[in-house]
Amino acid sequence: MSIAPAELTDRLGRWSAGRGPLYLLLAAQLRRLIDEGELPPGTALPPDRAFASALAVGRGTVVAAYEQLRVECRIIRRQGSGTRVAGPSRPEPRPTTGSPVFLHLLEPQDDDVILLACAAPASPPxxxxxxxxxxxxxxxxxxxxxxxxxxxxxxxxxxxxxxxxxxxxxxxxxxxxxxxxxxxxxxxxxxxxxxxxxxxxxxxxxxxxxxxxxxxxxxxxxxxxxxxxxxxxxxxxxxxxxxxxxxxxxxxxxxxxxxxxxxxxxxxxxxxxxxxxxxxxxxxxxxxxxxxxxxxxxxxxxxxxxxxxxxxxxxxxxxxxxxxxxxxxxxxxxxxxxxxxxxxxxxxxxxxxxxxxxxxGLCQDIAADRQTRHDHLRAELARRLPQWQAPPVTGGQTLWVRLPHGDGDSFSQTALRHGVAVLPGSGLDASGGSKEFIRIHFLATPDTLSEAVHRLTTAWHAYGDGHDGGAPAPRSMAI
Missing domain, CATH: 3.40.640.10 (Type I PLP-dependent aspartate aminotransferase-like (Major domain))
Incomplete structure (x- = not known):
């Protein structure tokens, strides 16, 4: 699916009416259309020159706006294949973890998905x-x-x-x-x-x-x-x-x-x-x-x-x-x-x-339990996925895990298909880096964390074998 320069220009409305550099104003309006679903994943965006002509701006404005969105992982630009909105071009069996990441994490997920992405207490004390x-x-x-x-x-x-x-x-x-x-x-x-x-x-x-x-x-x-x-x-x-x-x-x-x-x-x-x-x-x-x-x-x-x-x-x-x-x-x-x-x-x-x-006092009461879960998750990762780097922390709720190869964006999709939601690192890095990282929390019970690592191990083997699009492996525990 593609969108013509004139049609996209109409959808942008009075995009240049604000204050600030034109490329940032253009990027902001395109970001809104992407985040609100008006430009679905896989949509081909107009070429730089054609879009600039329709907008009556210099090509550099469009290039800079596209680059801003590329760094945010909202679009993909490849030589010879143009510019597309990031994400799969056809529906997937499960929701994606694309940008904006913090909004996606708040949406309801399948009951059988273990959520290691959004870190917060699961129930009121x-x-x-x-x-x-x-x-x-x-x-x-x-x-x-x-x-x-x-x-x-x-x-x-x-x-x-x-x-x-x-x-x-x-x-x-x-x-x-x-x-x-x-x-x-x-x-x-x-x-x-x-x-x-x-x-x-x-x-x-x-x-x-x-x-x-x-x-x-x-x-x-x-x-x-x-x-x-x-x-x-x-x-x-x-x-x-x-x-x-x-x-x-x-x-x-x-x-x-x-x-x-x-x-x-x-x-x-x-x-x-x-x-x-x-x-x-x-x-x-x-x-x-x-x-x-x-x-x-x-x-x-x-x-x-x-x-x-x-x-x-x-x-x-x-x-x-x-x-x-x-x-x-x-x-x-x-x-x-x-x-x-x-x-x-x-x-x-x-x-x-x-x-x-x-x-x-409330935080002190739960501190030892959170450390126990932190230690348990690290031990399970070290046992099942020794190639992953998961340094210990002295508090908080999350581990910042470095993958030995591949990238967090594509692996997070594989993990989701195998029943675990993790947060890809690129969505947390405005420089466009941290692609080799994922973020996971350790707030779940030890049994749930063990099952999550089991599923991540299955997902990692599928990912490494290039079979990340296949059906998920059987689950050994219902969550």
Missing amino acids: PILLSAYERALSQLATITSDIGYHPSGLWQLRRAVADHYTHRGLPTDPDQVLITNGGQQALSLLARAFVEPGGTVVVEAPTYPGALEAFREQTASLQTLPVGLDGFESAARAARGPDLAYLVSTHHNPTGAVLPSLLRRRLAVAAAHADVLLIDDEVLAHLAFPGQRIPPPVAAFGATVVSVGSLSKSVWGGLRIGWIRAARRVIDRLARLRAVHDLGGNLPAQLAAAYLLPRLE
């Missing part, structure tokens, strides 16, 4: 039920509150502020904005501080949801190694970045923890360049027993913005996140948030206010 019972009793006493709190319930803002103060970062409640999860926090920051065509410095690899939030604002993503090595030079550039994004603790996906000295260097560099540095702390509390976590990056600099959430430490269905930043930043974000959302769910915020003072 008992303490959450107690928190909601307490919240409902508090709701019964409210008589003069209409329930709109655009910046968040003051009681919860105070709990978040006390949480940071306890960690060595003195914080007032008016330095806190409550959001509907960490993803909304990142989206608000991108909308508020990224100019169209502006630059955001990110790690390669990193959390894919952050990449999507920045791309939504037609940002140009500049990649640096994990830990933002080289950030000082990037921040001092003639036209410095609009934002920088970092996962400093139990990095997603590698599990790395940035030492205190490097945290200080990044915070000082950001302050000197007047660049907002986002420190994503959603995984910060998930250390294994005996592991000491350095202070928040924000403890070393006033231009650091901390983002947190209860989705990984408590439950993903509790849509409570927050932003901790300077008052001027919070004020700007609160005005923007009110335009899109007059306030979050009040019962959930009351429950979260009860949970925050107990969060450290």
Whole structure:
């Protein structure tokens, strides 16, 4: 299937009406058509020159836009065969794991598929039920509150502020904005501080949801190694970045923890360049027993913005996140948030206010069990797939696994056909790298992890033999 230049131009609408470089505006509109399914996988896109003529722009604009989408793995460009939307050109027996990866992971999957891609607690802990019972009793006493709190319930803002103060970062409640999860926090920051065509410095690899939030604002993503090595030079550039994004603790996906000295260097560099540095702390509390976590990056600099959430430490269905930043930043974000959302769910915020003072103890209670599952998964991989490299981590939820050959994109499709969903590394890397990696989590029970590795082993043998399109092997256990 192919689409004519004139037809595609019509579908783009007023694509050039925004601000920023034309190639980024064009890439943004094409990305939207791809992600919303208007340009299905396998669709042949117009040649560079013909498309440029239809758009009345230079060929370089089309080439640059196509290259941006190629790096994001949304299109495939091959010499002699043109440009196509990434993915199979005809329906597969199971859904794919193509971009945007973080959206696909939230869709329902077949019951017999073991999900090792999306890392989050599988069920709410008992303490959450107690928190909601307490919240409902508090709701019964409210008589003069209409329930709109655009910046968040003051009681919860105070709990978040006390949480940071306890960690060595003195914080007032008016330095806190409550959001509907960490993803909304990142989206608000991108909308508020990224100019169209502006630059955001990110790690390669990193959390894919952050990449999507920045791309939504037609940002140009500049990649640096994990830990933002080289950030000082990037921040001092003639036209410095609009934002920088970092996962400093139990990095997603590698599990790395940035030492205190490097945290200080990044915070000082950001302050000197007047660049907002986002420190994503959603995984910060998930250390294994005996592991000491350095202070928040924000403890070393006033231009650091901390983002947190209860989705990984408590439950993903509790849509409570927050932003901790300077008052001027919070004020700007609160005005923007009110335009899109007059306030979050009040019962959930009351429950979260009860949970925050107990969060450290809750995470400690489950730390040993998570380490046991981490060790079990690594042992099973070492026994059945010794060629795979799966370095240990000191916390978090995932392993960053390097395949000895092939690529994560094609192997993830093979694995899915054999009943396991894994996350290909390319979707987490804005530089176009990490193709030889996959990300898998270790939150499942030991029995489920053993069965998952069994299926991955079968898939790997099929993949290595070039039979990845065949039928899956029989399952030895129903999940």
